[in-house]
Amino acid sequence: MAPVPDDWDWFWANEHGRDRILREEVESLSAQASLAASRASRMQSQLARLQGSLETRLTALSRAFDAYVELGDVREELAAYPDTSAIRRDVMRVIEQLAQGLPASPVDPRGLDYWLPYATNELIGLVSGDDTADRSRPVAAPEAELFVVAAAGALGHGPAVADRLPGLLTTDREFSAGQVVLFDAVVAGVYGPVLDSLEPVFRPLLRRVDPAGWLGWIKEASGSTNQDSSLNWIRALLADPAPAGAASAAAGDDAEAEESTADAGPDPRSELRTLVSGLIGAGYGAEGELLARARQLRWQIEHPGQSRPEEESGPAPADALDRVRHHLQALPVGSPEHRTLVRWLAPGLLTAIDPLAAAPPPGPAKVSVRTTFGSVEVTAAGPDAERWQRLLSTTEQSGIVPPGKLYGYGIAAAVCAALALVLALTGQSVLAVLAVIGAVILGVFCAIQLRDRQHAADTAKSNLDQMNRQLADGVERAKRADAAAIEASQERDRLAEHLRAQLTARLDAPVP
Numbered sequence: 001m002a003p004v005p006d007d008w009d010w011f012w013a014n015e016h017g018r019d020r021i022l023r024e025e026v027e028s029l030s031a032q033a034s035l036a037a038s039r040a041s042r043m044q045s046q047l048a049r050l051q052g053s054l055e056t057r058l059t060a061l062s063r064a065f066d067a068y069v070e071l072g073d074v075r076e077e078l079a080a081y082p083d084t085s086a087i088r089r090d091v092m093r094v095i096e097q098l099a100q101g102l103p104a105s106p107v108d109p110r111g112l113d114y115w116l117p118y119a120t121n122e123l124i125g126l127v128s129g130d131d132t133a134d135r136s137r138p139v140a141a142p143e144a145e146l147f148v149v150a151a152a153g154a155l156g157h158g159p160a161v162a163d164r165l166p167g168l169l170t171t172d173r174e175f176s177a178g179q180v181v182l183f184d185a186v187v188a189g190v191y192g193p194v195l196d197s198l199e200p201v202f203r204p205l206l207r208r209v210d211p212a213g214w215l216g217w218i219k220e221a222s223g224s225t226n227q228d229s230s231l232n233w234i235r236a237l238l239a240d241p242a243p244a245g246a247a248s249a250a251a252g253d254d255a256e257a258e259e260s261t262a263d264a265g266p267d268p269r270s271e272l273r274t275l276v277s278g279l280i281g282a283g284y285g286a287e288g289e290l291l292a293r294a295r296q297l298r299w300q301i302e303h304p305g306q307s308r309p310e311e312e313s314g315p316a317p318a319d320a321l322d323r324v325r326h327h328l329q330a331l332p333v334g335s336p337e338h339r340t341l342v343r344w345l346a347p348g349l350l351t352a353i354d355p356l357a358a359a360p361p362p363g364p365a366k367v368s369v370r371t372t373f374g375s376v377e378v379t380a381a382g383p384d385a386e387r388w389q390r391l392l393s394t395t396e397q398s399g400i401v402p403p404g405k406l407y408g409y410g411i412a413a414a415v416c417a418a419l420a421l422v423l424a425l426t427g428q429s430v431l432a433v434l435a436v437i438g439a440v441i442l443g444v445f446c447a448i449q450l451r452d453r454q455h456a457a458d459t460a461k462s463n464l465d466q467m468n469r470q471l472a473d474g475v476e477r478a479k480r481a482d483a484a485a486i487e488a489s490q491e492r493d494r495l496a497e498h499l500r501a502q503l504t505a506r507l508d509a510p511v512p
Helices: 007-012 015-078 085-099 115-128 142-154 158-169 177-187 196-207 211-222 227-237 244-251 254-262 268-281 287-302 320-330 336-357 385-398 404-425 429-508
Strands: 367-371 374-379
Touching: 015 287, 085 115, 085 268, 115 142, 142 158, 142 177, 142 268, 158 177, 158 196, 177 268, 177 320, 196 320, 196 336, 211 227, 211 320, 211 336, 227 336, 227 429, 320 336, 336 429, 367 429, 374 385, 374 429, 385 429, 404 429
Parallel strands: none
Antiparallel strands: 367 374
16 A cells, blocks of 8 residues: 655645645545455355354254154154064064074064064064964954065065965055065066966956057057057067077176166065065054154254155055056066066957057058259159149240340341441441441340250250159159058068967967
C-alpha cells in the first residue's frame, strides 16, 4: 500500500502531482473496499456452512431421538410376545454346525408353541439320517415346511426333501419370493433331477394362457414382430445339443468357460441360505415385522444422519409362468432342464405355429426405377403405364429444339448475302464487305443451331435406350423379388410343419 500523503506534499505538488495523489488515494480506497468485501463473503460462506452443519446435525439427532422413542414403543409391543431370541440364536448355531459337517444337538423349544425349533430338529434328523430326532410336536406352520426344504437344499441334502416341492410350489398365478428361490434351485439341480415331476403343478397355469397370449410372448421373446423371426426363435429352442466332439473342443477354452459361469447368475444355494436366514429372523407370528422395525430403528440410532444400506432380500415375487419362461431362455439349449421346460410349453407353442405360418399371400413386388427425368414403380408385369408414358413423352420432348432461332438466323444470313450483292453492284465495297461478314456470322449461328438440334436428338435417343434398359432391369428385379417371396412363403410352411412335428415328438416322448 502506498504511503499516505501529508499536507506538505499536497502544498508543494503541482497540478499534475495533485491529480496523481488523488488517483492513488482512490485506488487505495478501492483496494481496501475489495479486500473488505472478500473477507465479508468468506465470513458469510463459513457462517452458511456452519449453519448447514448445525442444521444437519440437529436434524440427525432429532431423527435419532424419534427413533429411540419409537424403539421403546416397539419393545413394548415385543414384550407381548414370548422371548424367542435364544431359540433363534440356537437355530443359527445349529445351521452353522450342519454347514460345517459337524453334529448338532436338538434345539430346546423352551415350552413355546414356535415352529422354528421343531423344524430345526426335523432338519437335524434329515441331515444326520437320524429318524429318532426330536419331533415331539407336529409342525403346522407353512413357514416350517419352507424352512426345512430350503435349509436342506442349502446344506446339500436337497434330494432328501424333493418330494415336498410340489406342495410348496403350487400357486394360482404368482410365486412368492420364497417360491422363486425354490424354483430357481430346482432348475439348478439343487434338489436332484426332479423338474419333470413338477409338470402337474404348472399344467393348470399353462392351460390358462390363450393362443394370443402365447403368440405375444413369442414375439416379445424373439424381439421381433416378424413371423419368420418368431418361427426361427422356436426352432432355436428345439435345437439339439452340440455334438460331443464340439463340446470337448469348446471345453478347452477355460476363459470362455469361466465367463459363462460368471454370467449364469447367483448361486442358488446362496439364495437358499438368504431365505433360511430371513425365515429365522422373521420371529414368532406377527413378531417378524416388529423385529425388522426394531433392527432398522437401532441402526438409525447408532448411525445418525447416515443412509442405511439396502439389505439383501433375494428375488422379488414373480409371475410363475414368467419365471418358467425366464429359465427357458436362460438355460443352455438342449440341456435336460431346457428340454423339460420345452416339453411343458410345447402345447402352448403349438397353438402359435399356425398364426405365425398363416401369412397372407405375397403381393407383386414393386421396384423403383430411377431415370433421368424421374422415377417409376415397376412390377414383374411392367411399369405404371401412365407414369411411363409421361416419362417417355418428356424424354422425347427433350430432343426437340424449337426451330425459331434456326429460321431467324437463316433468313437474316440470306438477307445479308443479298444486301452484300446489291452493295457490290452499286460500288459500295466497304458496306458490301460488312454485309458479307454479317452473313458469315449468321451462317455460323445457323450451323450451331443445327449442331444443337442434332445433339439434343442424339441425347434423347440415348436417354430412351437407357430408360428401356433400366426398365428391363427393374422388371427382372421385380421377378426375382416375387420368386424370393414365394420361396420364403414355402420355406415358412416347411419350417412350420417341421416345428409341429418336433413339438409333437417332445410331447409324445417318454418322461425320463
